[in-house]
Amino acid sequence: MLDLLGNSRGNVVEAVTNFYEHETEFHKQALASTSVSCTFQARAENKPALPFESQSVKSMHNNEDVSCSQSYTLSGSGKSKKSGISPGKRKRNLDSKATKRKQTNPSQSSGGSKQYTITRFFGKQMPVVSEDGKVGTAFNQCIDDQSRFANDATEPYKEEVDQFIQIVNAGEQLRSYAATILEKAKGDINMALDIYYSDYTDSGNYLLLPPERYSPIEHACWRKGQPAPYIHIARTFDLVEDEKGKLKATSMLCNMFRSLLALSPEDVLPAVYLCTNKIAPDHENMELNIGASIVVAALEEACGTNRSKISNLYNSLGDLGDVAQLCRQTQSLLAPPPVLTIQGVYSVLRKDKWTTDIRDINLTIVQFVGTQRPNTESSPAKNYHQKQQPTAAQTTTTAATHTTQVTNLDTATTDPDPGSGSTIRKKSLIMNLMRSCREKEMKFIVRTLVRNLRIGAMMRTVLPALAQAIVINSADTVAECLKDHLQRLSGAVVEAYNVLPNLDLLIPSLMEKGIEFSSSTLSMVPGIPIKPMLAKITNGASQVLKLFNNKAFTCEYKYDGQRAQIHRLPDGSIRVFSRNGDETTSRFPDIINIIKESCFHGVVTFILDAEVVAIDRKNGLKLMSFQELSSRERGSKDSLIAVDKIKVDICLFIFDIMLANGEKLLDLPLRQRRKYLKNLFDDGKPGYLEYAREMTVEAEDADANNEATLNKMNNFLDDAFRSSCEGLMVKSLDVNAGYTPSKRSDAWLKVKKDYVEGLSDSLDLVPIGAWHGNGRKAGWYSPFLMACYNPDTEEFQSVCRVMSGFSDVFYTEMKELFSGDKIPFQKTTILSNC
DNA sequence: CCAGGGTGCCCC
DNA sequence: TTTCGGC
């Protein structure tokens, strides 16, 4: 067993290599006996396991035929969805990525590929393969580190008491109290500060109170007129994380918002952004461009820890926020930290703050974060551009240099800033945030920065909580209608968000209207993508017929491409949005042309739903795989890709319309919406703009016992497969057939090969390695690295990683099985890039 | 100065 | 996109 004890995220890998000798035993035990069906995606270069041309492969050493993905009785195309690649694509990948590692055996046949030593994996550095390692060593090690880490520091507390008094800016009268809490904190000055602040603000767990007993003003930890402190949110997050349960979470978030509404309404919008882990409306394509590595670098410096300690902690905790929280407790604080405010934290997230003149950043920090900054030093400190500006004036006291957030504005403006880019600035900003953290703020700041809040609260929790806060805070609400109001407004806000997913517009409108707000207050706006409607999975035609009994429905091809929501704005411009609501117009200049050419004159605005598919126009308009499509250039925020450089042509398959010439069509049944669609585009243009191929089944034929209908559907499904489609989308035409944004309703169903029994693919693979899991899977191995046996070289060659389809019990068992040093080491080979 | 590596984010 | 698990 080659165990790659590393981390795919942190880029800090502690490798232990082992090889499990009896791979078949393990295989049988671990996988076969539990008959786990797992999803996997093979990587392009790993030919031997996945013969692209042949339809089956002699597998392992028992020479069993393994069904391989690409060819079915229907297909004959050689298309390989699961193995993920067509021959042409594979070649490109080899050319572009494996330049250093030449292919020694160019044979296309199965089992004939070059073996590579992996040096990087997904752009991450691969763990070093060491022959003496033992599985579990790294894990145990980091557990040890962690306990040592948590347990040191037991000194007499006099110094700490002095420090503490200095930090909180108090006099000698506080000494005995300080000694008490330092005793409680075992001398940990930060913990003591936490206790102190917690008592001082006296807002402990008020958020846990039921809404009728929570007093938004008295129970808040700040006063009217002050900016709301970030700790208000951080405490809420911490409680929400501990107190699992959606209702409780909503209640706490509701209390949290009530204080904001009562004391500093201007902080509500940034608070909603922070709670939902967003920085801007999706379609603005604002990116943080901060990942674990930058955060780790900042953490190293801000807390004086080193990378390997962080790495070990991360491997065991599986969450960078938790790691940071732990590191923070060893951070020495010599001066009172500035108070983090909600606005301050949020403004740091906005990209315009990263990229614009650095003075703006500093002003923001000073203005919002530095509100409690001691005014003792007026000279500039050294945090920014320290390396570039060694001559920058230093503050006189060590305390000030250590913690001050003030930045040398003059330095920043005159600095030509050679060779150092945004990374340094980001790191500085993050460090400033980190140094100001109290209590659990660190954990949530870091989680926000790595865009992984993990508190189980998203739009569907946060927005209702805000709605309820508004209802409860309106004084004139009569108790008996309270419940109705709560429910109504919660629903209205979520509904409004789904058609206008823009918090910048929604929140102000909601706060202005209060309980008068309804979902019709705001409507769709061309240029802002609505949340697309989603489909449920079914396992075949007969299940579909049961669900659509006596209801007319349509079967459409489910094209293997990417979803596109296309808007025409009143000014005539065309915009394209992805499934997630990001604007992808720059990737598809050809779509703009196609749309402009195809739609009738007189059409003003519309919003339509379509699938973009790669197409080979030279080869009879043959549709190509998603992989081909994704190899197109991406373009960027400001620059469209050049039309004449497009290598992969696309065809647009339109299938729905939500808005036509200002008319909202969501509530119309699909059958009628289709008429609107026809009115815009007539018949389309083959290979450029087509309607999704469709077959209608009328109500009288929709009967689970109707053999003819069943056959018709199955034939149509086969047709779809033959046309390189993934399967079918089945949609209600008349009954309950409105367009429900963001909903995964029974009105839309999907039928795919994967779900239909007997049509799914299988491969016989052996686990040869694993990573430490993240988050929920921390402490387990996840994902596993899978390999197949190559009889020619008598080695195991990696194929793919697997990560889903396993139950928690399975993970626990695997952890047990591969703990300690049970597994003997043996040499193996991993293919490039896997 | 440019290529490659590191990194982040977007699609399915 | 998939899966599992918690309410």
Added chain:
DNA sequence: GCCGAAAGGGCACCCTGG
């Protein structure tokens, strides 16, 4: 039944080192 979390593959960016 709903919803959130965790995961994979590929391209474009920025930074850095030869």
